[in-house]
Amino acid sequence: MQENNPFSNIVSQIQSRDDQNLLLDELSALKNSLFQIKQNTFDQVLTTKVRQKISAELEKILTASSDRAGLLDQLTKQVQDLKTLDLTLSFEPTVETRQKIFTWVKTNMGEGVVINLKFDPTIIGGAQIAFNGKYVDLSLKKIIDTIKR
Amino acid sequence: MTNLAFIYILLFLISCFGIYKYFCLRSVYLSLKAKENKLKDADYVRRRAEKILENAKNKYEQVIEESYKKAQVIIKDAKVFNDDTKQQVLAELGKSIQTITAEIKQETLEEVEVQKQATQRLVESDYDQVKVDVERYKKEQFAAIDKQVADKVAMLVNQITKEVLGHGIAIKDQEELVIKSLENARKQSIL
Numbered sequence: 001m002q003e004n005n006p007f008s009n010i011v012s013q014i015q016s017r018d019d020q021n022l023l024l025d026e027l028s029a030l031k032n033s034l035f036q037i038k039q040n041t042f043d044q045v046l047t048t049k050v051r052q053k054i055s056a057e058l059e060k061i062l063t064a065s066s067d068r069a070g071l072l073d074q075l076t077k078q079v080q081d082l083k084t085l086d087l088t089l090s091f092e093p094t095v096e097t098r099q100k101i102f103t104w105v106k107t108n109m110g111e112g113v114v115i116n117l118k119f120d121p122t123i124i125g126g127a128q129i130a131f132n133g134k135y136v137d138l139s140l141k142k143i144i145d146t147i148k149r
Numbered sequence: 150m151t152n153l154a155f156i157y158i159l160l161f162l163i164s165c166f167g168i169y170k171y172f173c174l175r176s177v178y179l180s181l182k183a184k185e186n187k188l189k190d191a192d193y194v195r196r197r198a199e200k201i202l203e204n205a206k207n208k209y210e211q212v213i214e215e216s217y218k219k220a221q222v223i224i225k226d227a228k229v230f231n232d233d234t235k236q237q238v239l240a241e242l243g244k245s246i247q248t249i250t251a252e253i254k255q256e257t258l259e260e261v262e263v264q265k266q267a268t269q270r271l272v273e274s275d276y277d278q279v280k281v282d283v284e285r286y287k288k289e290q291f292a293a294i295d296k297q298v299a300d301k302v303a304m305l306v307n308q309i310t311k312e313v314l315g316h317g318i319a320i321k322d323q324e325e326l327v328i329k330s331l332e333n334a335r336k337q338s339i340l
Contacts, residue, residue, distance in 0.1 A: 085340070087331075091323050100324060104331055109340055125318050127330040134339045138330035 007075045008111070010057045011082070015102045017116040020079060026050045027076045030058070034069050042068070086130035088118040090139065166301055170294060177290050181283055195268040202264055210254065217243070
């Protein structure tokens with residue numbers, strides 16, 4: 001996948017819904033800068049409005065191409081088409097926890113999945129999971145309620 | 150500390166609820182007791198009626214007895230009859246009086262018995278009906294109270310469990326639970 005897809009290094013950096021939205025904003029700013037009359041606007045936006053890791057990757061791809069707008073559209077579509085895994089937790093996850101969850105998702109589900117983390121203390125523990133139109137409640141609250149019934 | 154305070158507050162609320170229910174049950178008990186007293190009154194009325202009838206019967210017998218004696222005296226004193234006739238009349242009168250007395254006695258007894266049975270039936274049917282009503286009322290009240298208590302206790306236990314467990318799980322265990330949930334979801338083909 002990485003060999004065929006020039007944007008794989010950028011897409012693989014997206015972990016959460018926030019990352020996804022941020023990248024889409026950056027790509028939109030870059031696309032708009034292409035149609036500015038002022039010279040070097042694109043380069044300026046790339047260095048000032050795009051995160052360094054992303055701008056470095058984009059620079060490698062875009063400088064070699066004459067169709068920047070086309071490439072940006074392709075990348076935007078790829079980012080928009082990422083699948084979302086909705087995960088509701090009972091606690092606010094630390095950076096380390098987020099990383100663990102992301103690693104698990106990447107290892108077991110592969111690339112192209114964005115995690116949308118939500119926080120609901122009433123579920124006590126475990127997680128409520130929604131993906132691809134399916135939903136399962138694996139929280140402790142659900143287990144306690146089931147035992148009580 | 151917060152959990153402990155929360156638990157104490159909940160226990161206090163449970164106690165208050167218990168006291169409230171005790172007073173509810175007590176008012177139900179007093180109302181049942183009042184009904185029972187009314188029934189006792191009905192029984193007293195029945196016994197009183199029987200006594201009145203008994204007294205009436207005795208008086209009746211006494212009046213007949215006295216009338217017979219007076220008749221005997223009048224006949225004995227009468228000068229128009231000879232002794233044989235007097236004896237014959239007295240014997241006939243005695244027989245008639247005895248027959249009448251027996252009939253009246255029988256009728257009175259029957260009347261008393263009928264009255265007694267009617268009163269008994271009335272009291273019993275009232276008593277049975279009231280007993281059924283009281284039993285039904287008791288069952289309904291206890292069922293409603295049981296349900297209220299069970300619901301309240303279940304809700305409180307649920308809250309306590311969630312509060313205590315929610316705060317008691319360490320982040321590391323929480324992480325583990327999340328990863329296990331993801332694995333379970335994968336096994337269930339959700340992921």
